[in-house]
Amino acid sequence: MLEIRNLHATVDDKPILRGVDLDVRAGEVHAIMGPNGSGKSTLAHVLAGREGYVVTQGEIRYLGRDLLALAPEDRAREGIFLAFQYPVEIPGVANIYLLKAALNALRRHRGEAELDAVDFLSLVKAKLRLMEMDEALLYRAVNEGFSGGEKKRNEVLQMAVLEPRLAILDETDSGLDIDALKVVAKGVNAMRSAARAMILVTHYQRLLDHIRPDRVHVLAQGRIALSGGPELAQELESRGYGWVEAEARQPQAGVAGGQA
């Protein structure tokens, strides 16, 4: 589904990604871990098409197409969803309005009829129950005055409504207490399917106690320094990132492809 080859990217002319290779197939859940500043969030933003993140080398193919040629909205319409680390507050735009506008944009793109108000509302309410969210949040402005946990749940709610092919969750676990983490994990697990791929970007292993990944990658110095199975996350939890970073600093050391 997603093939990243030798991806180099800069932010404000500063090189952040320096040769990322990654393959993600439908049905798989990949975790991308790494210390602060390793480029995890940059990778997520590059996938979503954020302005200011400049790809200087390499390519990304998504469903066989050149992803980098697509505008952010076209990526979303093609099924890419980024759950933001810092969801944006949009005063004056009701949450339910955003959900409906986004869903209908996707449906129009796929040549499907827009949902009418009744069908839309029953869909959203089912997803609200999954995320254990209060219906009142639908009618508030997008993320405005939401607690940190509410914002993260709201991201997963959007994901549940939009049913992406490729979901990227950028530090969705950060700032969550254990109860909220469980709810978020439940929402994400409910969406696992053979047709859908997920990339979990996280600093800590604890999210992976609740969402078991198929593959774990460690990003260090702008490259994937190490890849392995779920047990790698546990090793990182006990040993920290220092040893991976030390190896990554060695020229050519420890570079491994996503799918070894």
Next chain:
Amino acid sequence: MRIGPDEPCVPGLLSAYPSLAARLPGAALPWLRRRRDAAIERLAARGLPTTRDEDWKYTSVAAIARRAFGVECEAVALDEVRAMVQRHAIGGTRRLVFVDGRLVAGLSDAGRLPAGARVESLATIADEGGGDAEEWFADGADGADGFGLANEALWRDGAWIDLAPGVELDAPVHLLFVTTRSDLAVFPRNLIRVGAGARATVIEHHVGPDGAGYLSDTVTRIVLGRGARIAHTKLQQEGRKGFHVADVAAEQGQDSAFVSHAFAFGGQLARAAIATRLGAEGCEARLSGLYVGSARQHIDHHTCIDHARPRGTSRELYKGVLDEAARAVFNGRVIVRPDAQRSDALQSNRNLLLSEEAEVDTKPQLEIWADDVKCAHGATVGQLDADQLHYLRARGIGESDARALLIRAFAADALAGIEHGPLRARLESLLPGALPEAV
């Protein structure tokens, strides 16, 4: 810019006056005639304001001064006007329609009024003798600028709304001013008196065809008795070549409430001065506004909230959305006089600039002479938020829809407090930006 005495606008008005004076409403009332004569004399001496006048520093009216406007009303083609009136009518209102400065009874319907309420043509009142109106018919215009003086001398009509104590008008009064001809100057004058405990909603609405270069020079005076309340909505949709200069001033009695909404969409040069004097204890003033400009429009709002007595509360929020080479001016003056202890005043002006060339001059002007007061103000000038735009696009909403949605969201809270459903719906249809679809 200096406006020379040889610019045609003012001399044209001065020379039209002598032959016109005998035919103006209330010509038989000596006191009214004296006021008109005095105003024309002062206009001759003073001329139109220039950018040397502090209040007009950022707004040059040279484009008005350069033009010669006629003041004679001609017969209007009612069929053409009727279509315009239909387009601008607002459901559920009592409507007075003024065409080229004068009431057209055939297009107006004030409906059945409760006892103690009068909604009439000011010209009719003047021709009938002016009632008890001498003391408030015209303000002492010593402080008035050239536009105020021209209006006082040359007004031909406007609304007279007089509510006895305790009277509540159940439906808003819609005053629709239609100017149809190029090179015409009209001088609507509205006098609104809301007695003790009475309540009214008035929509003052100015429209004209896009191709016509006319001048609409309007004055509205509002007097609120003890505990009275008025919601005054000014909706300016002049034609794109029209000039609009408006002066709205309220005088508030004890515990009264003045609620003002000012929406400015049209005109090539539009100026509105909106002032209220909290002249007794416990008054409340709520002023909100939205100005939307594009092309080379120039839109100026000068507001003044004068806390003259204790325990007054004022809340002011003006928003602007400016695209292309539009320019706006916001000057928000708040005075808290020495007597006005425990006043509470908040002012905010927020501007969204959508192009490199758009420009706004925003100036809070706080004059606080009392010590036990709460006053705060803020002004912002910004662009669309790149993070918000990206967030919407990352959810599949196209860039132009996302921009429209954010512009709309910015402007929409100017509608807060608009209670009349059909007016609200009209304003929603006029907001900049758009909702890609309704939920």
